Amino acid sequence: MGASLRAGRARHSQSTAASVRPLAYPRRVPSLRDATAESPAPVRAVANAVSQWIDRLGGVWVEGQIAQVNRRPGMQTVFMTLRDTVADISVTLTCARSLFDSMNPPLVEGASVVVHARPTFYANRGSFSLAAREIKMVGLGELLARLERRRQLLAAEGLFAPELKRDLPFLPGCVGLVTAPNSAAERDVLENARRRWPAVRFEVAYAAMQGQRSAAEVIGALERLEHHPDVDVIVVARGGGSIEDLLPFSDEALIRAVHGLRTPVVSAIGHEPDQPLLDLVADVRASTPTDAAKLVVPDMAEEAHGVTWARDRLRQVITQRIAREEEWLVQVRSRPAMADPRNLLSARSDELDDLLTRARRTLSHRLDRAADDIGHQRARAQSLSPLATLQRGYAVLQDADGHVVTSVAQATVGAAVSVRVADGRVHATTDRIEAASPTTVGTAEEDPDE
Secondary structure, eight states: OHHHHHHHHHHHHHOOOSSOOOOOOOSSOOOGGGOOSSSOOOHHHHHHHHHHHHHTTOOEEEEEEEEEEEEOTTOSEEEEEEEOSSSSOEEEEEEEHHHHHTOSSOOOTTOEEEEEEEEEEETTTTEEEEEEEEEEEOTHHHHHHHHHHHHHHHHHTTTTOGGGOOOOOSSOSOEEEEEOTTOHHHHHHHHHHHHHOTTOOEEEEEOOSSSTTHHHHHHHHHHHHHTOTTOOEEEEEEOOOOTTTTGGGGOHHHHHHHHTOSSOEEEEESOTTOOOHHHHHSSEEOSSHHHHHHHHSOOHHHHHHHHHHHHHHHHHHHHHHHHHHHHHHHHHHTSHHHHOHHHHHHHHHHHHHHHHHHHHHHHHHHHHHHHHHHHHHHHHHHHTSHHHHHHTTOOEEEOTTSOBOOSGGGOOTTOEEEEEETTEEEEEEOOOOOOOOHHHHHHHHHOTTO
């Protein structure tokens, strides 16, 4: 078979025909046991053989730790990495999205699990993976699952809401510290805080930082510091540890006790990767006890530098402001009106004199016109007065009762009458009555002066 294959290749290379015929491979893949250097087996034969061998294993139970979870959008398969708990060996683990989403609590990285999976070898890519059919959390994974379930319940009650977080005081009068006696965390907090601000005061309440009594003792220490009148902020500090050692700081009673405090709380439990539930309910989380000391008190050197900078900046601003105001005063004083204010007053004085003259002239003219008008009105009134008629020689005859006699018919002989003239009255007695003729009456009416 190998000789015929080589002969075929030689004939193919020496062929000068217009069309090139494809090389004919045998349909039967040789057995891997029959493969030699002259007649090697193709890659697909090895891959298919490996796939067949792995398929014979069927479903197996595998224990490991979830190292990575990758949920790709739009895919119904979730890809994970299952790592051995002892050796540095990992394998790809896949499961259906429905299986992954049905787990309660959710499957998280770092969880220890037991998986019932079917080993699969993908010949096209030459990759090995486990297709999970069932996943169970055990050991540390089960512990993490309980903590995750507790976190979800407390978060649903609003204990971790960001709007409940309080700001730390800039310079607390007294700092409360909850830690283990003679611990490294206590030394870190005290030394770093006093190095930053030597005058800081501490009220230390000791409690067990691990074990079954830890949560109750920490709660009691928090209550004592809460009722202390001088404590402005409380720090809970521990120097790290395993997940089992940090379990008391995820205790539900402790979480609710911290939530009910009025004093701001700083959580400094463990190191940066550690995150018990106390970190979520505390007002501020510090990655280490040293970081907590930096958060609760300011650095005196930095503050002194800031005060010096602010003072210099204030002096500079005031100096610039005074210089601008002095320059403005110089400009104002250099103006003509401010250089000799009498020039402006003289001009205004002349304007006042002109206005006063015009006012007097206008008032005089108006008074003259008013006097002329009054004279005209008086003349008209006098011309209409009865006294003016009497002064012309006319008189008014009245009887004894004071009635005006306008006709001879109203008078009788011997009756007493009074005659009203311009300057008084004349009393008389009627001796004779003479009626005038109509012609005389008409003539007298037309020319009364004759």
